[in-house]
Amino acid sequence: MKSVDTIARIRREFFVRGRSIKEIARELHVARNTVRKVLRSGETIFSYSRGNQPLPKLGPWKTELDGLLAANAAASARERLTLVRLFEELRGRGYEGGYDAVRRYARAWALETSAAKVDAYVPLSFAPGEAYQFDWSHEVVLMNGLPMTVKVAHVRLCHSRMMFVRAYPRESQEMVFDAHDRAFAFFRGTCTRGIYDNMKTAVETIFVGKERAYNRRFLQMAGHYLVEPVACTPASGWEKGQVENQVGLVRERFFTPRLRVRSFDELNTLLLDRCIAYAKAHRNPEFPDRTIWEAFEAERASLVPYRGPFDGFHAVTASVSKTCLVRFDNNKYSVSASAVGRPVEIRAYADRIVVRQDGRVVAEHPRSFGRGETIYDPWHYVPVLARKPGALRNGAPFKDWVLPGAMDRVRRKLAGSNDGDRQMVEILAAVLDDGLGAVEAACAEALGEGVHSADVVLNILARRRPAPIPVGILTPDALKLRFEPIADCARYDDLRRAG
Known part of the structure; x- marks a missing residue:
């Protein structure tokens, strides 16, 4: 159909200048029927769309092409084929037509499919705190x-x-x-x-x-x-x-x-x-x-x-190996030596691991998200050292063990003695009863006096412990006297005379 400017010129020549249809057709080089159509319709633009697109060669292959297009649309973005590849696939099955017919049909198929998938929604509104x-x-x-x-x-x-x-x-x-x-x-x-x-x-x-x-x-x-x-x-x-x-x-x-x-x-x-x-x-x-x-x-x-934190853990049951280790999530964590031989409950939090046995905590570690890692707490193995003090030198849990300053100095000084490992184990074992702070202070006092043996450190700890409170003798209520007895010497005289 003619362009918009040609239609506008036809309308001006006829309605403004009063020229005839024959003159307009001769000057603008258009058919008289076209001029009549423009003037009678009153439209300022004409568009042409073919009502039925003939597909003489693609017609028998529509079903095949629909299947290829549907399968391609259902595939993931990385696996979708281009339209040229689909055309080549169709040619391989016997199609003898051209690419343009396939392209036009695929475009119409996409428009029809997308229109069928369009959904309508209702906007939502929420009250405060809802x-x-x-x-x-x-x-x-x-x-x-x-x-x-x-x-x-x-x-x-x-x-x-x-x-x-x-x-x-x-x-x-x-x-x-x-x-x-x-x-x-x-x-x-x-x-x-x-x-x-x-x-x-x-x-x-x-x-x-x-x-x-x-x-x-x-x-x-x-x-x-x-x-x-x-x-x-x-x-x-x-x-x-x-x-x-x-x-x-x-x-x-x-x-x-x-x-x-x-x-x-x-x-x-x-x-x-x-x-x-x-x-x-x-x-x-x-x-x-x-x-x-x-x-x-x-x-x-x-x-x-807000009602405070929820105890949000994921619990699993595990067994403790003889090396005081439990396995969780492809990693190993140490537990207290007293937990060996009985099952434990592992509570996994987002940032830590807590191991419990019979209601008491036997280990707590920062959680590791690697694979094949072993996380030690050297204090878990101190009771074992009492029986095997030699393990202090080469034990895996004690490598790169950072002790408080005074205790570390005592350890270095004892390293040169023949029984240095045994003495250091005695000092470490005292931590379980007296606490790390008290043992650290005792080591510092011993070093201040120029000595570092375990006997001296343990003696300082013993002197610093508070004296035990004496336990008095308690008389049960059933044995308490209700009435105080009265002394009567006449009874003794009566016994003598009877004798």
Whole structure:
């Protein structure tokens, strides 16, 4: 059809200058029927679209091409083929047509498919303190110069849009507990509902509708903070759209360019500072007259008060080896020598490992997330040294053992004696009864007098111990006299006369 300027000129020549259709057609080199169509329709633009596109060669191959396009769209982004590759695949099956027909058909197929997938949503609004949303994301940082994928926990208050972000090495359940506790401590409270996806650390079984079988420990945490957990429909991320959007925002603003940090503590401090800075600098989308931070400060009064930390651990049972070691998460941790021979309970927290036996703590270590590492506490092996003092010299737990200053000087001085190891073991064993501070002070006093033997140090400790309180003799109530006896010598005289 003719262009817009030609149509405009036809209309001006006829309606303004009063020229005939024949004259206009001759001057503009268009057909008279075209001039009549322009004048009679009153339109200023004409577009042409073919009602039915003939595909003489592609027609028999539409089914094949539909299958290839559908399979290609369902594949992951890295595995999708270009349209040229699909054309070559179709040619290999016997198609004799050209690429343009395939390209036009693929474009129409994509438009039709995308139109069929478009969904409509209802905007959501939440009251203050009503709900929060939780999710995980994976981000890449440079930690100590090496690239590392960290798992980032996202918590978002639905009313004020205040966010909390913290990074962890894993997505395990104890990390979920720690993220909730730190978020609620930062918010100084929590909401009445928590919205989650169906993560395995929270949901064990998905039933019809919204019914879920939640993990027992997860329900304990929710009960502690007075939160009602709500799980989304599977593959329905829009039900927690705020935290889904937060994941993209945090990735773009907090982790780009790639962060360079030395530890998780440094990374999490940086993330918390950026959360606060973002909240103070950006407006709340629902209340444009207030920043996110101002809306958050107003929402705090409606939050459920923070009830203190939840004892969020993941417990497993383990056996103790004869070398006083327990295995957990591909690493080994030392325990007290008294725990050998009986099973123990390992409580794994986000940052530490606590080993308990019969209700008492037999070991506590910072948690290691490496593989094949052995973490020793030399004090766990001191009772064993009493029977094997020679192990002090070459024992693995005692390599690079840093003792307090005075004790370390005594150890170096005793190293030259024949029975130096035995004497040092006696001094170390005294720590279990008198405490590290008292033994350190005794060693310092002995060194001040110019001596360093174990007998002198133990003698100083004995002199410094408080004198024991004498235990008096207690008479049971049943043996106490109720009436004081009265002396009567006449009875003695009577006995003599009877004799």
